[in-house]
Amino acid sequence: MREKEIEQQLVKEVKKQGGICPKFVSLGYDGMPDRLVFLPEGRFALVELKSPGEKPRPLQLARHRLLRKLGFKVYVIDDAKQIGDVIDEI
Numbered sequence: 001m002r003e004k005e006i007e008q009q010l011v012k013e014v015k016k017q018g019g020i021c022p023k024f025v026s027l028g029y030d031g032m033p034d035r036l037v038f039l040p041e042g043r044f045a046l047v048e049l050k051s052p053g054e055k056p057r058p059l060q061l062a063r064h065r066l067l068r069k070l071g072f073k074v075y076v077i078d079d080a081k082q083i084g085d086v087i088d089e090i
Contacts, residue, residue: 001080003051009080010035010047017087019043031059033067033074037090045073045090052078 014021019039024046026032033046046067048056056064056076064074075086 001052003049003054006051006077006080006083007034007049010037010049010077010083013083013087014039021047029063031057031063033060033064037087039087039090043090045075045086047086048074048076050076050078054078 011021014037017039019037021035021037024032024034024036033048035047035049037043037045037047048060048064050056055078064076067074073090075082075089077083077086
């Protein structure tokens with residue numbers, strides 16, 4: 001399964017839960033996660049999507065650490081099977 005297919009599945013599952021999952025475009029600040037996940041009751045997280053077995057680049061890992069230090073939840077998904085668990089955890 002390609003990254004794009006995993007991303008589409010994430011968007012679909014978030015919508016099923018009554019949320020939205022917009023693409024996150026951060027001009028001039030590379031390495032930010034791919035998607036924002038907004039769920040009912042104020043639940044929020046950022047998600048980096050990867051093809052199966054792929055890992056985030058060093059810059060992406062640095063951005064994830066910064067976001068986590070600021071108190072935000074950041075997830076990396078490289079398999080569609082992870083989506084349900086991530087949504088439950090958010």
